[in-house]
Amino acid sequence: MYSEPEIDTAMRMRSAHHTAASTLAVAPDGEREAWGWRGRTLGRPVTGVRGNAWLRLVCAPVEKAGGKIWDGPQEAERSMPPAVPRPHLRAWHTWTEGGNGYLAELYAYSLLVPETAAEIRHHLGHILDTPAGRFAELVVATELLQGIERGDHTELEGPLRSRIGHLIELRG
Numbered sequence: 423m424y425s426e427p428e429i430d431t432a433m434r435m436r437s438a439h440h441t442a443a444s445t446l447a448v449a450p451d452g453e454r455e456a457w458g459w460r461g462r463t464l465g466r467p468v469t470g471v472r473g474n475a476w477l478r479l480v481c482a483p484v485e486k487a488g489g490k491i492w493d494g495p496q497e498a499e500r501s502m503p504p505a506v507p508r509p510h511l512r513a514w515h516t517w518t519e520g521g522n523g524y525l526a527e528l529y530a531y532s533l534l535v536p537e538t539a540a541e542i543r544h545h546l547g548h549i550l551d552t553p554a555g556r557f558a559e560l561v562v563a564t565e566l567l568q569g570i571e572r573g574d575h576t577e578l579e580g581p582l583r584s585r586i587g588h589l590i591e592l593r594g
Contacts, residue, residue, distance in 0.1 A: 427461025435464045438519070439479045442526030443468055445515050448477060454573045467575065473534055474577040475512060480525040487516075487523025495527050533581040556589050563589075 426432050443449060448470035456465040458480075465478040480491060499511040513528045533539055549555045563582050570579050 424457045424459055424461075426455070426457055431461035434520075434522075435461055435479065435481060438481065438522075438524050439464050439466060439477065439526075441517075442479055442515055442524070443477055446477065446513050446526060446528050447471065448475060448528065451577075454576075456574065467577070468528070472512070476529045476575065478527045478529065480527070481522050484518050484521055484523045487518070487525070492516075492523075492525055533578055533585065556592060560586065560589055 427435070439450075448468035451467040451469045451474060454467055456463075458464070462482065463478060463480050465476055468475050468477045482491075495511055496514060511527060511529055515526045517524050543550065550559060563586050566575065566578055566582055567586075570576055570582070
């Protein structure tokens with residue numbers, strides 16, 4: 423994470439984030455902001471009818487709006503098997519305004535979507551239900567908990583702690 427950018431950039435990005443949230447039918451959940459390099463990205467927790475999510479906004483001059491940073495998340499979502507654990511890209515929206523191109527990406531974690539978590543366990547259980555798989559899950563859960571302490575994805579804390587407890591019980 424980076425510091426908040428210059429005031430003009432911050433105001434423009436907050437306004438664009440609001441536009442994206444309205445378009446994707448979500449609303450900011452709290453005041454938490456995660457800024458990218460020089461204000462090029464702004465991420466915030468949001469909530470909507472499908473639950474909690476993370477809305478990430480990318481901005482670039484129109485002539486540079488494209489390429490991996492622009493198309494990578496959608497391509498990864500299409501290319502990766504649904505069972506691969508990761509935040510899932512729920513929706514995206516692009517637009518241009520004032521010489522800038524904007525890309526809004528709405529993500530959800532599988533722990534917050536029980537059907538997705540069950541599907542992952544179904545397809546990857548043969549890997550996750552091994553000592554190495556459980557260790558890997560504990561490592562990722564620990565990293566996410568560190569982020570929660572900084573205010574990231576606080577809605578994951580309860581499900582993460584439950585999962586960690588379950589994994590520790592299996593070890594005992």
